Amino acid sequence: MTTTDSDAPVAPGDSVALSTQPLPPPPPQLGRRSPWQVARRGWRVLTSMRTALLLLVLLGLAAIPGSLIPQHSLAPSTVLRFQEKHPTLSKVYDKFDLFDVFHAPWFAAIYLLLFISLIGCVIPRTRLHLRAMLRRPPAAPRNLGRLPQSARWETDLPPDRAVELAAKALRRKRFRVAVGEHSVAAEKGYLRETGNLLFHLSLILLLAGIGTGSLFGYTGSVLLVDGHSFTNVAALYDTYKPGALTRSTSLSPFSVHLNGFDATYQADGEPETFDAHVTATTAGGKTTSNDLRVNHPLTFGHARVYLIGHGYTLHVVLRNKAGVVEYEDDVPCIPQDLTDYLSDCVVKAPNTGGTIPTVLKDPQTGQTATVDEQLQFAFLLDFVPTAAVTAGGVISTYPAPQRPRVIVQAYTGDLGLETGVPQSVYDLDTSTLNPVAIDLQHQVITPGGTDQTVALPQGYTLDVSGYGQWASLQVKDDPSKLYTLIAAGLIVLGLLLSLRVRRRRVWLRATPSASGRTIVEAGGLARTDADDFAREFPRLVARLAGDVRPSESS
Secondary structure, three states: OOOOOOOOOOOOOOOOOOOOOOOOOOOOOOOOOOHHHHHHHHOOOHOOOHHHHHHHHHHHHHHHHHHHOOOOOHHEEEHHHHHHOOOHHHHHHOOOOOHHHHHHHHHHHHHHHHHHHHHHHHHHHHHHHHHHHHHHOOOOOHHHHOEEEEEEEEOOOOOOHHHHHHHHHHHOOOEEEEOOOOOEEEEEEEHHHHHHHHHHHHHHHHHHHHHHHHHEEEEEEEEOOOOEEOOOOOHHEEEHHHHHOOOOHHOOOOEEEEEEEEEOOOOOOOEEEEEEEEEEEEEOOOEEEEEOOOOEEEEEEEEEEEEEEEEEEEEEEEOOOOEEEEEEEEOEEEEOOOOOOOEEEEOOOHHHHHOEEEEEOOEEEEOOEEEEEEEEEEEEEEOEEEEEEEEEEEEOOOOOOOOEEEEEEEOOOOOOOOOOOOOHHHHHHOOOEEEEEHHHHOEEEEEOOOEEEEEOHOOEEEEEEEEEEEEEEEEEEOOHHHHHHHHHHHHHHHHHHHHHOOOEEEEEEEOOOOOOOOEEEEEEOOOOHHHHHHHHHHHHHHHHHHHHOOOOOO
């Protein structure tokens, strides 16, 4: 039988022999993986310690904007000022939720990935650590003299007795001991890995506590004017951030009344003390007087009330030509400069009883007509706590109200109060309003002074009859704060154990010599901190040698 090449033609009648050589393996199918393989590979990457550390660093970096950029949940008035000064940049910040970092979807994604990564990383390590703690220490190496730390001496005790005494001495030193034939194996320092795992498990508990608090808790802030009260109802908050599972009926029942606010400053204007005098009332009707200060919150069940800011208010009275009060309110002023507390106030008076002629133009024909529209007033008031006149105008030189003055700007027109479109009470769009000419000597007035009144059209007058202060309060309810505190304490404990405890192993072998005595060899090995173990091993050997050196009669 002849063998033909696969490329040679085969004539009829020729016999063909099949090749017995194995076929080459098919080329690998690169880039083709089943969904299960892709998911398994992704899970391994996600639950690796490297990924967990990367996500932890990423979470820290993601929290930086929350400390540099004003947040809605902490300082809504500061956010408003920032948006007024930087309208273009604020649009970018709003797009990426940088004014509310800790409630942003991208921050929650990092948080959840870190939580899952830690669970997938720590649980297998915990299982392996428990197995290692239950295993006997490894047997002694054949040549103890080759270990980094070793010693050798002789004793009159028989090998079994020497091993027994050495095992007792090592147990007194809190070593895990396994006794073999004429040898002892001991190890110590498993608390190092225990502390490491405790740290990571506590970090998981901490993340779970924070997550639980964000689901079942809530955060709200309110600007409380002197002499006014606040009841813990969701509708009364200026800003309110409930958790996904928070019910409005679960809010802690309490109310707070602001009796007064005191602020003191140093000679250079630096703040010294902030003290809000409040009266708190609980659900049972119990009333207590308290001084609410920075870092000294009031507690109502799970909820805590914090003092986070303050500012000035102006008592504004609008009268018609008959002297009848048509508008009166304590208007909060938003600080524009936290150094000297130069503040802006916006007053939007509702429809008055008067009318004002307004010229309307038809956009198609171009014809104009004069009609009488309802008279509405709006005011921009600049409150200057300690006024000083300079070439550039009136400025504030000190945050306390030593020479208070108010700069008045008045407008008339349609304020849009009846359109149903929500608008900020701290912002006034003057582009569609008509400015009111005010006598120059009355543009700067003294609140509560002899020159507190400003004359307006149709006999109306504006009186700034006094000033007060407001306090910004934040209410935070976190039902998991106790567990979060416990987790934080366990994190510190785990960190101390992982840093202070050292892992080391000690072996001892006793063999009879030709002279009838017993030769004792000891060796040691440290997993970490070899220099410290080099100083510890001689002391340990001296202790062992002292225990096993005596004769049997002793």
